[in-house]
Amino acid sequence: MYTGLVHAHSGLRWLALVLLLAAVFVSISRWQGNKPFTDGNRKLYLFTLISVHLQLVLGLILYFISPKVNFDALANRVIRFYTVEHITIMLLAIALITVGYSRGKRATSDVQKHRLVGIFYALGLALILAGIPWAFRGLGAGN
Numbered sequence: 001m002y003t004g005l006v007h008a009h010s011g012l013r014w015l016a017l018v019l020l021l022a023a024v025f026v027s028i029s030r031w032q033g034n035k036p037f038t039d040g041n042r043k044l045y046l047f048t049l050i051s052v053h054l055q056l057v058l059g060l061i062l063y064f065i066s067p068k069v070n071f072d073a074l075a076n077r078v079i080r081f082y083t084v085e086h087i088t089i090m091l092l093a094i095a096l097i098t099v100g101y102s103r104g105k106r107a108t109s110d111v112q113k114h115r116l117v118g119i120f121y122a123l124g125l126a127l128i129l130a131g132i133p134w135a136f137r138g139l140g141a142g143n
């Protein structure tokens with residue numbers, strides 16, 4: 001089960017990243033172009049939110065079972081990365097994306113909806129890019 005979860009969590013990053021890139025691009029261009037908020041836009045922003053929440057659920061389960069999470073071995077940089085840094089950065093990113101979605105949903109004008117999603121999702125995306133254990137960082141991730 002552990003290996004399957006790591007693979008799912010690793011592979012789902014691509015879905016989350018593609019959706020986030022699309023949502024940021026669409027929301028910012030529609031905000032700048034003063035374009036209406038369509039049902040397609042609502043779905044894109046919602047599926048993006050769902051994809052990062054799915055990563056949150058898988059990540060939380062992994063956090064309890066992964067050998068790379070260990071509060072007694074924080075001197076090791078790989079252990080410290082997963083035990084402290086990865087979870088902190090990703091929780092912050094997912095919180096920002098959630099705030100952007102829900103504030104966008106409650107906003108009254110179409111431009112305001114796109115603007116809130118654009119700003120909060122872009123910040124979330126930047127944090128997620130910074131928090132991923134990319135191969136070049138030598139953090140022992142399968143990639």
Ligand code: HEM
Binds near residue numbers: 142143
């Ligand atoms: C969008 C958010 C996230 C992305 C894109 C992401 C991405 C990744 C990636 C690419 C790996 C490396 C997997 C591998 O070894 O191939 C990983 C590992 C891990 N992630 Fe996340 N993650 C996210 C959120 C979270 C959250 C919120 C948590 C904790 C609550 C978490 C906990 C973990 C743990 C514990 C591992 C180590 C798994 C292991 O190899 O034992 N992740 N994550």
